[in-house]
Amino acid sequence: MADSAGALAPQWDSGGSNRAADRAYRFIREGILASRWPPGAHLREQELAELTGVSRTPVREALRRLSADGLLQLVPNLGAKVNAWTIQDLDEIFGLRATLESQVAGLAASRAEPQHLAELGALCDAMEAVVGDGGAVDFSRITPLNDRFHGLLIDIAGDRRLGQMIRQVVEMPLVLRTFARYSRRDLARSMNHHREIVEALTARDGEWASSVMRAHVRAGRAVFTVPKTE
Amino acid sequence: MADSAGALAPQWDSGGSNRAADRAYRFIREGILASRWPPGAHLREQELAELTGVSRTPVREALRRLSADGLLQLVPNLGAKVNAWTIQDLDEIFGLRATLESQVAGLAASRAEPQHLAELGALCDAMEAVVGDGGAVDFSRITPLNDRFHGLLIDIAGDRRLGQMIRQVVEMPLVLRTFARYSRRDLARSMNHHREIVEALTARDGEWASSVMRAHVRAGRAVFTVPKTE
DNA sequence: TAATGCGTCATTGTATACAACGCAACCCGT
């Protein structure tokens, strides 16, 4: 799910600093996302400390944060396990996303200003350019654009906590991006959704924007169940 | 806000253990909720360690958790400040609650079973008994009942993540429970909301339940702005 | 006098040593 309804990587600065704890956080997080450790794997603090080049103290802090992110499961006196995702988890997560992101779209409709609409439109152009290139779709170029699109919507909506919640929910199943893939049809539909959302915002129609966004997310959910058609 | 739309204290076991970090967590949390430290106050790790009777290590862990809860604001190299709540914060938080809890009510409507409805009804009875006593309302007796009511709804809905999100959102402004108070009219309305939600669940009408819950939360928000009428 | 640079101190961040806990293997008794 390198595309829209599935991506939305957190771009906030949590862990952007140069503290040892932040380095450990980034390192472990990247490792999990790259499936360096399979779901269910037990992470030992000492080992992580050596790998990261810091002591156990910042590693412990990183583990707590990753647990809060939902990437790990922490059991007292037993340590950290890489989280494994069930069907029910996916349903719950995408259900939450549908609720929250459609809310964002609705809010954004009543607050979007011309420059916002212009940037959203430009992002659509850029994404369509990548998809329409003819050859194999370069997901690594779509993902940041898509993240920016959804992030910008959150900014426009102007509800910090709502945005924070969404980022938290999206963070959880980030691992799965590697596995699932959008077919070309899925991608085309996603692009259309984006366009339609911008249109709805231009028309200042919150219900419209909200509905399309809900569809957008639920379509994203379906990619995990329905086989890739292409 | 000892009542329904404002309470819903987290009853999960986060911090229930006997580890030093958990004791520190509980201690500091209680202190903040009891206004032992005013909003904006700078909490020093050493001082907290001495007060709690543990070392700085578990105190640091507790501070990180409290920051994730939203009770503290953490700045790298500068430490922790007790969070101060603005009008915008309240609007955002109650907005989220309205969205999430109404979702829960809707889900619960399609999943509630007779024994659930019975327990919800019993909780309504108990709360009304406390309120209708005639004398001054004993908030300390309403709060746990109300928490149980909302918590049971979450259980019935059967969406763990949704419940987790709600608990997280409710946790944030928990400090304010001390300040705001429901008038007798507000309380009466709250009780009516509860009853109506149970009715909607009995009728298996998710839209109905969801709407009442949304009203319930927004009425709770208003208590913070409109002066107590009594 | 006001602005700037430096030094000191309080406070946070990190490393390391030690304690407590849990699991597993083993021994012993029945």
Next chain:
DNA sequence: ACGGGTTGCGTTGTATACAATGACGCATTA
């Protein structure tokens, strides 16, 4: 052979010592 207790080891939890960072005050200078 099987069950219960026990010991040993690996891992997590906690305390403490040390390093690094930022804030405040003072002195120096234009």
